[in-house]
Amino acid sequence: MRTPRQTTVIASVLLVICLGGSVLLLRAMAGLGTQSPLEEVLYISSPHALKRMSLGYEALLADVYWTRAVQYFGSKHHAGARDFRLLAPLLEITTRLDPKLLVAYQYGGNFLAPQPPEGAGMPQAAIDLIEQGIRNSPDDWHLYYQLGFVYYMDLHDYERAAEAFSRGAAVPNAHPYLKLLAAQAAEHAGDLPTARLLWTTTFESTTDKSIRANAAAHLRALEVDEEVSALESVIARYRQATGHAPVSFSDLEKAGMLRGTPRDPLGRPYKLVAGERVELASPDDFPFVNKGTPPGYIPPAAPKILPTD
Amino acid sequence: MNTRIGLIAANTFREAVRDRVLYNLIAFALLMSGAAILVGQISISIERLVVVNLGLTAVSLFGIVIAIFIGIGLVSKEIDRRTLYTVLSRPVRRWEFIVGKFLGLAGTLVVNTVFMAIGVFGALVYVSHRLQASDGWLLVALYFIVLQFLIITALALLFSSFSSPLLSAVFAFSLFVIGTFAEDLRGFAGLTSGAVRWLATGAAYLVPNFSALNVISSVAHEQGVPAQLILYNTAYALLYTTMAVCGAVLIFERRNLK
Numbered sequence: 001m002r003t004p005r006q007t008t009v010i011a012s013v014l015l016v017i018c019l020g021g022s023v024l025l026l027r028a029m030a031g032l033g034t035q036s037p038l039e040e041v042l043y044i045s046s047p048h049a050l051k052r053m054s055l056g057y058e059a060l061l062a063d064v065y066w067t068r069a070v071q072y073f074g075s076k077h078h079a080g081a082r083d084f085r086l087l088a089p090l091l092e093i094t095t096r097l098d099p100k101l102l103v104a105y106q107y108g109g110n111f112l113a114p115q116p117p118e119g120a121g122m123p124q125a126a127i128d129l130i131e132q133g134i135r136n137s138p139d140d141w142h143l144y145y146q147l148g149f150v151y152y153m154d155l156h157d158y159e160r161a162a163e164a165f166s167r168g169a170a171v172p173n174a175h176p177y178l179k180l181l182a183a184q185a186a187e188h189a190g191d192l193p194t195a196r197l198l199w200t201t202t203f204e205s206t207t208d209k210s211i212r213a214n215a216a217a218h219l220r221a222l223e224v225d226e227e228v229s230a231l232e233s234v235i236a237r238y239r240q241a242t243g244h245a246p247v248s249f250s251d252l253e254k255a256g257m258l259r260g261t262p263r264d265p266l267g268r269p270y271k272l273v274a275g276e277r278v279e280l281a282s283p284d285d286f287p288f289v290n291k292g293t294p295p296g297y298i299p300p301a302a303p304k305i306l307p308t309d
Numbered sequence: 310m311n312t313r314i315g316l317i318a319a320n321t322f323r324e325a326v327r328d329r330v331l332y333n334l335i336a337f338a339l340l341m342s343g344a345a346i347l348v349g350q351i352s353i354s355i356e357r358l359v360v361v362n363l364g365l366t367a368v369s370l371f372g373i374v375i376a377i378f379i380g381i382g383l384v385s386k387e388i389d390r391r392t393l394y395t396v397l398s399r400p401v402r403r404w405e406f407i408v409g410k411f412l413g414l415a416g417t418l419v420v421n422t423v424f425m426a427i428g429v430f431g432a433l434v435y436v437s438h439r440l441q442a443s444d445g446w447l448l449v450a451l452y453f454i455v456l457q458f459l460i461i462t463a464l465a466l467l468f469s470s471f472s473s474p475l476l477s478a479v480f481a482f483s484l485f486v487i488g489t490f491a492e493d494l495r496g497f498a499g500l501t502s503g504a505v506r507w508l509a510t511g512a513a514y515l516v517p518n519f520s521a522l523n524v525i526s527s528v529a530h531e532q533g534v535p536a537q538l539i540l541y542n543t544a545y546a547l548l549y550t551t552m553a554v555c556g557a558v559l560i561f562e563r564r565n566l567k
Binding site: 052055056057058059060062063066067070071098100101103107207208210211 | 348351352353354355358359362363366369370485486489490519520523525526529530532
Protein backbone atom coordinates (compact mmCIF):
# COMPACT_ATOMS: atom_id res chain seq x y z
CA MET A 1 0.00 0.00 0.00
CA ARG A 2 1.41 3.38 -0.96
CA THR A 3 1.29 6.33 1.37
CA PRO A 4 -0.46 9.49 0.11
CA ARG A 5 2.92 11.22 0.04
CA GLN A 6 4.37 8.56 -2.27
CA THR A 7 1.34 8.84 -4.54
CA THR A 8 1.78 12.63 -4.72
CA VAL A 9 5.45 12.31 -5.63
CA ILE A 10 4.81 9.63 -8.27
CA ALA A 11 1.91 11.53 -9.81
CA SER A 12 3.92 14.77 -9.88
CA VAL A 13 6.93 13.12 -11.51
CA LEU A 14 4.67 11.40 -14.07
CA LEU A 15 2.95 14.71 -14.82
CA VAL A 16 6.27 16.47 -15.46
CA ILE A 17 7.57 13.58 -17.60
CA CYS A 18 4.39 13.46 -19.69
CA LEU A 19 4.36 17.22 -20.14
CA GLY A 20 8.01 17.24 -21.21
CA GLY A 21 7.40 14.28 -23.52
CA SER A 22 4.43 15.92 -25.20
CA VAL A 23 6.42 19.14 -25.76
CA LEU A 24 9.25 17.14 -27.35
CA LEU A 25 6.77 15.24 -29.55
CA LEU A 26 5.12 18.46 -30.72
CA ARG A 27 8.51 19.93 -31.58
CA ALA A 28 9.41 16.79 -33.50
CA MET A 29 6.10 16.93 -35.40
CA ALA A 30 6.67 20.58 -36.26
CA GLY A 31 10.01 19.56 -37.72
CA LEU A 32 8.28 17.12 -40.08
CA GLY A 33 6.53 20.06 -41.73
CA THR A 34 3.38 18.03 -42.34
CA GLN A 35 1.04 20.66 -40.95
CA SER A 36 -0.32 23.13 -43.49
CA PRO A 37 0.52 26.72 -42.63
CA LEU A 38 -2.39 28.17 -40.69
CA GLU A 39 -1.91 31.69 -42.02
CA GLU A 40 -2.86 30.56 -45.52
CA VAL A 41 -6.34 29.56 -44.41
CA LEU A 42 -9.36 31.78 -43.89
CA TYR A 43 -11.89 29.43 -42.36
CA ILE A 44 -14.68 31.99 -42.48
CA SER A 45 -14.27 34.45 -45.31
CA SER A 46 -17.60 36.25 -45.00
CA PRO A 47 -17.40 39.41 -42.85
CA HIS A 48 -21.19 39.31 -42.45
CA ALA A 49 -21.14 35.75 -41.08
CA LEU A 50 -18.34 36.68 -38.68
CA LYS A 51 -20.25 39.73 -37.51
CA ARG A 52 -23.28 37.58 -36.73
CA MET A 53 -21.14 34.99 -34.96
CA SER A 54 -19.46 37.60 -32.77
CA LEU A 55 -22.69 38.03 -30.74
CA GLY A 56 -22.25 41.79 -30.61
CA TYR A 57 -18.55 41.65 -29.69
CA GLU A 58 -17.43 42.47 -33.24
CA ALA A 59 -15.11 45.27 -32.08
CA LEU A 60 -12.86 42.78 -30.29
CA LEU A 61 -13.02 40.41 -33.26
CA ALA A 62 -11.95 43.29 -35.52
CA ASP A 63 -8.89 43.83 -33.29
CA VAL A 64 -8.08 40.13 -33.57
CA TYR A 65 -8.37 40.23 -37.38
CA TRP A 66 -6.28 43.42 -37.58
CA THR A 67 -3.56 41.76 -35.50
CA ARG A 68 -3.82 38.72 -37.75
CA ALA A 69 -3.43 40.94 -40.84
CA VAL A 70 -0.37 42.65 -39.30
CA GLN A 71 1.17 39.28 -38.41
CA TYR A 72 0.38 37.84 -41.86
CA PHE A 73 1.93 40.79 -43.68
CA GLY A 74 4.86 41.09 -41.25
CA SER A 75 5.88 37.45 -41.42
CA LYS A 76 5.55 37.27 -45.23
CA HIS A 77 7.33 40.59 -45.70
CA HIS A 78 10.15 39.43 -43.43
CA ALA A 79 10.50 36.23 -45.50
CA GLY A 80 10.65 38.29 -48.72
CA ALA A 81 7.40 36.75 -50.03
CA ARG A 82 5.78 38.03 -53.23
CA ASP A 83 2.35 36.49 -52.71
CA PHE A 84 0.04 38.11 -50.14
CA ARG A 85 -3.27 36.60 -51.23
CA LEU A 86 -4.92 36.68 -47.79
CA LEU A 87 -4.03 40.27 -46.98
CA ALA A 88 -6.94 41.97 -48.79
CA PRO A 89 -9.62 39.57 -47.39
CA LEU A 90 -8.19 39.93 -43.87
CA LEU A 91 -8.34 43.72 -44.15
CA GLU A 92 -11.84 43.58 -45.57
CA ILE A 93 -13.06 41.44 -42.67
CA THR A 94 -11.33 43.77 -40.18
CA THR A 95 -12.91 46.92 -41.58
CA ARG A 96 -16.38 45.36 -42.02
CA LEU A 97 -16.32 44.23 -38.39
CA ASP A 98 -15.21 47.66 -37.20
CA PRO A 99 -15.77 50.30 -39.91
CA LYS A 100 -14.23 52.98 -37.67
CA LEU A 101 -10.87 51.21 -37.22
CA LEU A 102 -8.80 53.91 -38.92
CA VAL A 103 -5.44 52.18 -38.50
CA ALA A 104 -6.65 49.31 -40.68
CA TYR A 105 -7.36 51.68 -43.59
CA GLN A 106 -4.19 53.74 -43.12
CA TYR A 107 -1.65 51.01 -42.60
CA GLY A 108 -3.64 48.46 -44.61
CA GLY A 109 -3.25 50.76 -47.62
CA ASN A 110 0.48 50.92 -46.86
CA PHE A 111 0.71 47.14 -46.84
CA LEU A 112 -1.36 46.58 -49.98
CA ALA A 113 -0.11 49.22 -52.41
CA PRO A 114 3.71 48.95 -52.85
CA GLN A 115 5.13 46.35 -55.20
CA PRO A 116 6.56 43.14 -53.61
CA PRO A 117 8.60 42.61 -51.53
CA GLU A 118 7.83 46.02 -49.98
CA GLY A 119 4.11 45.40 -50.15
CA ALA A 120 1.45 43.19 -51.69
CA GLY A 121 1.50 44.95 -55.08
CA MET A 122 -2.26 45.56 -55.02
CA PRO A 123 -2.63 49.35 -55.34
CA GLN A 124 -6.23 49.14 -56.59
CA ALA A 125 -7.21 47.07 -53.52
CA ALA A 126 -5.49 49.74 -51.40
CA ILE A 127 -7.47 52.49 -53.12
CA ASP A 128 -10.76 50.59 -52.57
CA LEU A 129 -9.92 50.03 -48.90
CA ILE A 130 -9.01 53.68 -48.27
CA GLU A 131 -12.09 54.94 -50.16
CA GLN A 132 -14.20 52.69 -47.93
CA GLY A 133 -12.48 54.28 -44.91
CA ILE A 134 -13.25 57.76 -46.25
CA ARG A 135 -16.93 56.83 -46.64
CA ASN A 136 -17.00 55.70 -42.99
CA SER A 137 -14.87 58.54 -41.56
CA PRO A 138 -15.07 61.46 -44.02
CA ASP A 139 -13.50 63.91 -41.54
CA ASP A 140 -10.16 62.18 -41.09
CA TRP A 141 -7.44 63.82 -43.17
CA HIS A 142 -5.03 60.89 -42.75
CA LEU A 143 -7.17 58.80 -45.11
CA TYR A 144 -7.10 61.39 -47.92
CA TYR A 145 -3.36 61.73 -47.41
CA GLN A 146 -2.98 57.95 -47.65
CA LEU A 147 -5.14 57.87 -50.79
CA GLY A 148 -3.07 60.60 -52.45
CA PHE A 149 0.10 58.83 -51.37
CA VAL A 150 -0.94 55.58 -53.10
CA TYR A 151 -1.98 57.44 -56.27
CA TYR A 152 1.29 59.37 -56.30
CA MET A 153 3.85 56.77 -55.26
CA ASP A 154 2.39 53.50 -56.45
CA LEU A 155 0.14 54.35 -59.39
CA HIS A 156 1.98 57.52 -60.51
CA ASP A 157 -1.43 59.05 -61.18
CA TYR A 158 -0.47 62.59 -60.18
CA GLU A 159 -3.80 64.14 -61.17
CA ARG A 160 -5.77 61.88 -58.84
CA ALA A 161 -3.12 62.28 -56.13
CA ALA A 162 -3.54 66.07 -56.30
CA GLU A 163 -7.32 65.62 -56.16
CA ALA A 164 -7.08 63.37 -53.06
CA PHE A 165 -4.75 65.83 -51.29
CA SER A 166 -7.15 68.69 -52.16
CA ARG A 167 -10.10 66.78 -50.70
CA GLY A 168 -8.05 66.13 -47.56
CA ALA A 169 -6.99 69.77 -47.28
CA ALA A 170 -10.67 70.76 -47.12
CA VAL A 171 -11.26 68.60 -44.02
CA PRO A 172 -11.29 70.44 -40.67
CA ASN A 173 -7.95 70.21 -38.77
CA ALA A 174 -6.15 68.80 -41.82
CA HIS A 175 -2.34 68.76 -41.76
CA PRO A 176 -1.10 72.03 -43.34
CA TYR A 177 1.17 70.06 -45.70
CA LEU A 178 -1.87 68.70 -47.56
CA LYS A 179 -2.52 72.00 -49.38
CA LEU A 180 1.14 72.13 -50.35
CA LEU A 181 1.09 68.51 -51.48
CA ALA A 182 -1.99 69.12 -53.61
CA ALA A 183 -0.24 71.98 -55.39
CA GLN A 184 3.07 70.14 -55.75
CA ALA A 185 1.50 66.91 -56.99
CA ALA A 186 -0.32 68.90 -59.67
CA GLU A 187 2.63 71.06 -60.74
CA HIS A 188 5.76 68.98 -60.12
CA ALA A 189 4.65 65.43 -60.83
CA GLY A 190 7.24 62.80 -59.94
CA ASP A 191 10.02 65.06 -58.65
CA LEU A 192 12.20 64.52 -55.58
CA PRO A 193 10.98 67.50 -53.47
CA THR A 194 7.37 66.24 -53.71
CA ALA A 195 8.44 62.72 -52.72
CA ARG A 196 10.41 64.20 -49.82
CA LEU A 197 7.40 66.20 -48.67
CA LEU A 198 5.24 63.07 -48.80
CA TRP A 199 7.62 61.02 -46.68
CA THR A 200 8.19 63.93 -44.29
CA THR A 201 4.43 64.16 -43.75
CA THR A 202 4.30 60.41 -43.07
CA PHE A 203 7.26 60.68 -40.68
CA GLU A 204 5.77 63.60 -38.78
CA SER A 205 2.16 62.44 -38.62
CA THR A 206 2.62 58.89 -37.33
CA THR A 207 3.34 57.73 -33.81
CA ASP A 208 4.04 54.17 -34.87
CA LYS A 209 7.75 53.34 -34.64
CA SER A 210 7.86 50.95 -37.60
CA ILE A 211 6.08 53.41 -39.91
CA ARG A 212 8.41 56.22 -38.77
CA ALA A 213 11.44 54.00 -39.38
CA ASN A 214 10.13 53.14 -42.85
CA ALA A 215 9.53 56.82 -43.67
CA ALA A 216 13.01 57.70 -42.36
CA ALA A 217 14.54 54.99 -44.59
CA HIS A 218 12.74 56.46 -47.61
CA LEU A 219 13.90 59.97 -46.71
CA ARG A 220 17.50 58.73 -46.42
CA ALA A 221 17.15 56.98 -49.79
CA LEU A 222 15.93 60.22 -51.40
CA GLU A 223 18.88 62.06 -49.84
CA VAL A 224 21.32 59.46 -51.22
CA ASP A 225 19.75 59.66 -54.71
CA GLU A 226 20.08 63.43 -54.66
CA GLU A 227 23.66 63.43 -53.29
CA VAL A 228 24.91 60.76 -55.69
CA SER A 229 23.43 62.67 -58.65
CA ALA A 230 25.07 65.88 -57.45
CA LEU A 231 28.44 64.17 -56.88
CA GLU A 232 28.37 62.48 -60.29
CA SER A 233 27.69 65.79 -61.99
CA VAL A 234 30.67 67.30 -60.11
CA ILE A 235 32.83 64.40 -61.36
CA ALA A 236 31.61 65.03 -64.93
CA ARG A 237 32.52 68.73 -64.63
CA TYR A 238 35.98 67.77 -63.28
CA ARG A 239 36.57 65.46 -66.23
CA GLN A 240 35.47 68.16 -68.61
CA ALA A 241 37.77 70.69 -66.97
CA THR A 242 40.87 68.49 -66.58
CA GLY A 243 40.41 65.92 -69.34
CA HIS A 244 40.91 63.00 -66.96
CA ALA A 245 38.94 61.20 -64.27
CA PRO A 246 39.55 61.95 -60.55
CA VAL A 247 41.34 59.19 -58.60
CA SER A 248 39.66 60.09 -55.32
CA PHE A 249 37.40 62.73 -53.80
CA SER A 250 40.50 64.64 -52.66
CA ASP A 251 41.18 65.49 -56.35
CA LEU A 252 37.81 67.20 -56.44
CA GLU A 253 38.64 68.98 -53.16
CA LYS A 254 41.96 70.20 -54.53
CA ALA A 255 40.14 71.50 -57.62
CA GLY A 256 37.82 73.48 -55.32
CA MET A 257 34.77 71.57 -56.49
CA LEU A 258 34.09 69.81 -53.21
CA ARG A 259 34.48 70.62 -49.52
CA GLY A 260 35.62 67.58 -47.48
CA THR A 261 34.91 63.91 -48.13
CA PRO A 262 31.22 63.44 -48.89
CA ARG A 263 29.38 61.24 -46.43
CA ASP A 264 26.10 59.35 -46.69
CA PRO A 265 23.14 60.12 -44.34
CA LEU A 266 24.50 57.57 -41.83
CA GLY A 267 27.88 59.34 -41.72
CA ARG A 268 29.91 56.84 -43.77
CA PRO A 269 32.10 58.21 -46.60
CA TYR A 270 30.92 57.59 -50.17
CA LYS A 271 33.24 55.56 -52.44
CA LEU A 272 34.52 56.86 -55.76
CA VAL A 273 34.75 53.86 -58.10
CA ALA A 274 36.64 53.84 -61.41
CA GLY A 275 36.82 57.61 -61.33
CA GLU A 276 33.22 58.03 -62.38
CA ARG A 277 30.78 56.16 -60.15
CA VAL A 278 29.76 57.12 -56.61
CA GLU A 279 28.79 54.20 -54.41
CA LEU A 280 27.55 53.71 -50.86
CA ALA A 281 29.94 51.98 -48.43
CA SER A 282 27.09 49.78 -47.20
CA PRO A 283 24.16 49.75 -49.66
CA ASP A 284 22.20 47.18 -47.60
CA ASP A 285 21.66 49.92 -44.99
CA PHE A 286 19.86 52.04 -47.60
CA PRO A 287 16.83 50.19 -48.90
CA PHE A 288 14.78 51.99 -51.57
CA VAL A 289 17.79 53.81 -53.13
CA ASN A 290 17.88 54.13 -56.92
CA LYS A 291 21.49 55.33 -57.09
CA GLY A 292 24.80 54.66 -55.32
CA THR A 293 24.76 50.86 -55.59
CA PRO A 294 27.37 48.71 -57.39
CA PRO A 295 26.43 47.32 -60.86
CA GLY A 296 24.34 44.13 -60.55
CA TYR A 297 23.57 44.83 -56.89
CA ILE A 298 20.69 42.70 -55.57
CA PRO A 299 19.08 44.20 -52.46
CA PRO A 300 18.16 41.87 -49.56
CA ALA A 301 14.72 40.21 -49.91
CA ALA A 302 13.51 41.92 -46.74
CA PRO A 303 14.57 45.59 -46.67
CA LYS A 304 16.80 46.46 -43.71
CA ILE A 305 14.93 49.21 -41.85
CA LEU A 306 17.05 50.91 -39.20
CA PRO A 307 15.30 52.24 -36.08
CA THR A 308 14.88 56.02 -35.96
CA ASP A 309 15.56 56.39 -32.22
CA MET B 310 -35.83 47.56 1.86
CA ASN B 311 -37.60 44.67 3.49
CA THR B 312 -35.16 43.24 6.07
CA ARG B 313 -35.85 39.65 5.08
CA ILE B 314 -35.09 40.38 1.42
CA GLY B 315 -31.90 42.15 2.52
CA LEU B 316 -30.82 39.14 4.59
CA ILE B 317 -31.47 36.69 1.76
CA ALA B 318 -29.60 38.99 -0.66
CA ALA B 319 -26.62 39.31 1.71
CA ASN B 320 -26.57 35.55 2.20
CA THR B 321 -26.65 34.97 -1.59
CA PHE B 322 -23.71 37.37 -1.98
CA ARG B 323 -21.75 35.57 0.76
CA GLU B 324 -22.53 32.22 -0.83
CA ALA B 325 -21.33 33.41 -4.23
CA VAL B 326 -18.09 34.65 -2.68
CA ARG B 327 -17.70 31.31 -0.86
CA ASP B 328 -18.26 29.57 -4.22
CA ARG B 329 -15.09 31.40 -5.35
CA VAL B 330 -17.01 33.37 -7.97
CA LEU B 331 -14.67 36.32 -7.53
CA TYR B 332 -11.74 34.11 -8.55
CA ASN B 333 -12.61 35.13 -12.11
CA LEU B 334 -11.03 38.47 -11.23
CA ILE B 335 -7.62 36.80 -11.21
CA ALA B 336 -8.21 35.43 -14.72
CA PHE B 337 -9.43 38.86 -15.78
CA ALA B 338 -6.36 40.61 -14.32
CA LEU B 339 -4.04 38.19 -16.11
CA LEU B 340 -5.97 38.64 -19.37
CA MET B 341 -5.82 42.43 -19.19
CA SER B 342 -2.16 42.71 -18.22
CA GLY B 343 -1.18 40.04 -20.76
CA ALA B 344 -3.13 41.77 -23.54
CA ALA B 345 -1.79 45.22 -22.66
CA ILE B 346 1.80 44.00 -22.91
CA LEU B 347 1.42 41.54 -25.80
CA VAL B 348 -0.68 43.54 -28.25
CA GLY B 349 1.81 46.39 -28.34
CA GLN B 350 4.36 43.93 -29.67
CA ILE B 351 2.30 41.97 -32.19
CA SER B 352 -0.01 44.59 -33.66
CA ILE B 353 0.06 48.20 -34.83
CA SER B 354 -1.58 51.20 -33.15
CA ILE B 355 -4.46 49.40 -31.43
CA GLU B 356 -3.11 49.04 -27.88
CA ARG B 357 -5.75 51.34 -26.41
CA LEU B 358 -8.52 49.87 -28.57
CA VAL B 359 -7.65 46.33 -27.52
CA VAL B 360 -7.62 47.24 -23.84
CA VAL B 361 -11.09 48.81 -24.19
CA ASN B 362 -12.58 46.15 -26.48
CA LEU B 363 -11.05 43.17 -24.69
CA GLY B 364 -11.67 44.67 -21.24
CA LEU B 365 -15.34 45.45 -21.81
CA THR B 366 -15.97 42.19 -23.71
CA ALA B 367 -14.37 40.21 -20.88
CA VAL B 368 -16.39 42.11 -18.25
CA SER B 369 -19.55 41.34 -20.21
CA LEU B 370 -18.82 37.67 -20.96
CA PHE B 371 -17.48 36.82 -17.48
CA GLY B 372 -20.55 38.47 -15.96
CA ILE B 373 -23.01 36.73 -18.27
CA VAL B 374 -21.45 33.33 -17.57
CA ILE B 375 -21.59 34.00 -13.81
CA ALA B 376 -25.17 35.30 -14.05
CA ILE B 377 -26.32 32.21 -15.94
CA PHE B 378 -24.44 29.55 -14.00
CA ILE B 379 -25.08 30.99 -10.54
CA GLY B 380 -28.59 32.18 -11.45
CA ILE B 381 -29.80 28.73 -12.55
CA GLY B 382 -28.76 27.22 -9.20
CA LEU B 383 -30.29 29.88 -6.99
CA VAL B 384 -33.53 27.97 -6.46
CA SER B 385 -32.64 24.39 -7.37
CA LYS B 386 -29.61 24.29 -5.04
CA GLU B 387 -31.76 25.38 -2.11
CA ILE B 388 -34.25 22.63 -2.96
CA ASP B 389 -31.53 19.96 -3.34
CA ARG B 390 -29.90 20.90 -0.04
CA ARG B 391 -33.33 21.18 1.55
CA THR B 392 -32.34 24.58 2.96
CA LEU B 393 -35.31 26.14 1.14
CA TYR B 394 -37.73 24.38 3.53
CA THR B 395 -35.85 25.81 6.53
CA VAL B 396 -36.03 29.30 5.02
CA LEU B 397 -39.69 29.07 4.06
CA SER B 398 -40.67 27.61 7.45
CA ARG B 399 -39.64 30.98 8.90
CA PRO B 400 -41.73 34.08 8.30
CA VAL B 401 -40.33 34.50 4.78
CA ARG B 402 -42.69 34.80 1.83
CA ARG B 403 -41.84 33.00 -1.38
CA TRP B 404 -41.64 36.26 -3.37
CA GLU B 405 -39.23 37.68 -0.79
CA PHE B 406 -37.00 34.65 -1.30
CA ILE B 407 -36.96 35.16 -5.10
CA VAL B 408 -36.39 38.92 -4.92
CA GLY B 409 -33.68 38.46 -2.27
CA LYS B 410 -31.91 35.86 -4.39
CA PHE B 411 -32.07 38.15 -7.42
CA LEU B 412 -30.68 41.15 -5.53
CA GLY B 413 -27.91 39.04 -3.98
CA LEU B 414 -26.65 37.82 -7.34
CA ALA B 415 -27.09 41.25 -8.94
CA GLY B 416 -25.02 42.72 -6.09
CA THR B 417 -22.30 40.11 -6.63
CA LEU B 418 -22.16 41.00 -10.30
CA VAL B 419 -21.99 44.73 -9.58
CA VAL B 420 -19.08 44.24 -7.14
CA ASN B 421 -17.38 41.99 -9.70
CA THR B 422 -17.88 44.62 -12.41
CA VAL B 423 -16.48 47.40 -10.19
CA PHE B 424 -13.25 45.44 -9.66
CA MET B 425 -12.99 44.62 -13.36
CA ALA B 426 -13.62 48.26 -14.28
CA ILE B 427 -10.70 49.25 -12.04
CA GLY B 428 -8.63 46.69 -13.97
CA VAL B 429 -9.72 48.12 -17.34
CA PHE B 430 -8.86 51.68 -16.32
CA GLY B 431 -5.56 50.49 -14.83
CA ALA B 432 -4.61 48.80 -18.11
CA LEU B 433 -5.70 51.91 -20.01
CA VAL B 434 -3.39 54.09 -17.92
CA TYR B 435 -0.61 51.55 -18.54
CA VAL B 436 -0.91 51.68 -22.34
CA SER B 437 -1.90 55.36 -22.79
CA HIS B 438 0.05 56.74 -19.77
CA ARG B 439 -2.95 58.93 -18.92
CA LEU B 440 -6.73 59.00 -18.93
CA GLN B 441 -8.63 61.38 -21.21
CA ALA B 442 -12.09 62.92 -20.96
CA SER B 443 -13.56 60.55 -23.58
CA ASP B 444 -12.62 57.58 -21.36
CA GLY B 445 -15.56 58.62 -19.22
CA TRP B 446 -17.83 57.00 -21.82
CA LEU B 447 -16.40 53.66 -20.72
CA LEU B 448 -18.41 54.10 -17.53
CA VAL B 449 -21.58 54.30 -19.64
CA ALA B 450 -20.61 51.11 -21.48
CA LEU B 451 -19.95 49.42 -18.11
CA TYR B 452 -23.30 50.66 -16.83
CA PHE B 453 -25.04 49.11 -19.87
CA ILE B 454 -23.18 45.86 -19.21
CA VAL B 455 -24.53 45.86 -15.65
CA LEU B 456 -28.03 46.37 -17.11
CA GLN B 457 -27.42 43.29 -19.29
CA PHE B 458 -26.49 41.34 -16.14
CA LEU B 459 -29.73 42.36 -14.44
CA ILE B 460 -31.77 41.03 -17.36
CA ILE B 461 -29.81 37.79 -17.67
CA THR B 462 -29.89 37.17 -13.89
CA ALA B 463 -33.66 37.68 -13.85
CA LEU B 464 -34.08 35.33 -16.82
CA ALA B 465 -31.88 32.65 -15.24
CA LEU B 466 -33.92 32.96 -12.06
CA LEU B 467 -37.16 32.75 -14.04
CA PHE B 468 -36.10 29.53 -15.77
CA SER B 469 -34.68 28.02 -12.58
CA SER B 470 -38.03 28.58 -10.86
CA PHE B 471 -39.65 25.85 -12.95
CA SER B 472 -36.91 23.92 -14.79
CA SER B 473 -33.81 21.84 -14.15
CA PRO B 474 -30.44 23.65 -13.90
CA LEU B 475 -29.23 22.23 -17.22
CA LEU B 476 -32.33 23.27 -19.15
CA SER B 477 -32.35 26.66 -17.40
CA ALA B 478 -28.78 27.27 -18.56
CA VAL B 479 -29.70 26.28 -22.13
CA PHE B 480 -32.79 28.53 -22.11
CA ALA B 481 -30.95 31.52 -20.60
CA PHE B 482 -27.98 31.24 -22.95
CA SER B 483 -30.27 30.79 -25.97
CA LEU B 484 -32.19 33.93 -25.01
CA PHE B 485 -28.90 35.79 -24.67
CA VAL B 486 -27.90 34.74 -28.22
CA ILE B 487 -31.35 35.53 -29.64
CA GLY B 488 -31.32 38.85 -27.75
CA THR B 489 -28.16 39.93 -29.58
CA PHE B 490 -30.14 39.48 -32.83
CA ALA B 491 -33.29 41.21 -31.51
CA GLU B 492 -33.07 44.06 -34.01
CA ASP B 493 -32.55 41.65 -36.93
CA LEU B 494 -35.57 39.69 -35.72
CA ARG B 495 -37.66 42.86 -35.89
CA GLY B 496 -36.33 43.44 -39.40
CA PHE B 497 -37.30 39.92 -40.47
CA ALA B 498 -40.79 40.45 -39.02
CA GLY B 499 -41.16 43.47 -41.29
CA LEU B 500 -40.54 41.25 -44.32
CA THR B 501 -43.44 38.90 -43.53
CA SER B 502 -47.19 39.46 -43.58
CA GLY B 503 -50.39 38.33 -41.86
CA ALA B 504 -50.30 36.11 -38.78
CA VAL B 505 -46.61 35.30 -39.27
CA ARG B 506 -45.85 39.00 -39.10
CA TRP B 507 -47.74 39.36 -35.82
CA LEU B 508 -46.06 36.31 -34.35
CA ALA B 509 -42.59 37.37 -35.48
CA THR B 510 -43.13 40.92 -34.21
CA GLY B 511 -44.40 39.56 -30.89
CA ALA B 512 -41.36 37.31 -30.56
CA ALA B 513 -39.04 40.20 -31.47
CA TYR B 514 -40.52 42.33 -28.68
CA LEU B 515 -40.60 39.49 -26.18
CA VAL B 516 -36.93 38.51 -26.38
CA PRO B 517 -34.53 40.82 -24.52
CA ASN B 518 -32.87 43.42 -26.73
CA PHE B 519 -29.17 43.16 -25.94
CA SER B 520 -27.94 44.88 -29.08
CA ALA B 521 -28.95 48.35 -27.83
CA LEU B 522 -27.06 47.66 -24.59
CA ASN B 523 -23.80 47.02 -26.42
CA VAL B 524 -21.91 50.28 -27.04
CA ILE B 525 -18.41 48.82 -26.69
CA SER B 526 -17.42 49.65 -30.28
CA SER B 527 -18.60 53.27 -30.02
CA VAL B 528 -16.84 54.05 -26.74
CA ALA B 529 -13.68 52.33 -27.97
CA HIS B 530 -13.62 54.93 -30.76
CA GLU B 531 -14.19 57.71 -28.21
CA GLN B 532 -17.72 58.38 -29.48
CA GLY B 533 -20.27 59.57 -26.97
CA VAL B 534 -23.53 57.86 -26.02
CA PRO B 535 -26.72 59.97 -26.32
CA ALA B 536 -28.37 60.76 -22.99
CA GLN B 537 -31.67 59.57 -24.46
CA LEU B 538 -30.22 56.11 -25.10
CA ILE B 539 -28.96 55.94 -21.50
CA LEU B 540 -32.43 56.84 -20.28
CA TYR B 541 -34.25 54.41 -22.59
CA ASN B 542 -31.85 51.55 -21.86
CA THR B 543 -32.18 52.11 -18.11
CA ALA B 544 -35.98 52.12 -18.29
CA TYR B 545 -36.03 49.12 -20.65
CA ALA B 546 -33.67 47.02 -18.48
CA LEU B 547 -35.62 47.83 -15.32
CA LEU B 548 -38.95 46.99 -16.97
CA TYR B 549 -37.67 43.76 -18.51
CA THR B 550 -35.94 42.68 -15.28
CA THR B 551 -39.05 43.42 -13.21
CA MET B 552 -41.13 41.47 -15.73
CA ALA B 553 -38.84 38.41 -15.52
CA VAL B 554 -38.61 38.55 -11.71
CA CYS B 555 -42.43 38.84 -11.53
CA GLY B 556 -42.69 35.78 -13.78
CA ALA B 557 -40.32 33.89 -11.48
CA VAL B 558 -42.35 34.95 -8.42
CA LEU B 559 -45.64 33.89 -10.06
CA ILE B 560 -44.29 30.45 -10.97
CA PHE B 561 -42.52 29.92 -7.65
CA GLU B 562 -45.60 30.94 -5.67
CA ARG B 563 -47.58 28.15 -7.34
CA ARG B 564 -44.80 25.56 -7.35
CA ASN B 565 -45.44 22.43 -5.33
CA LEU B 566 -42.34 22.02 -3.18
CA LYS B 567 -43.39 18.79 -1.48
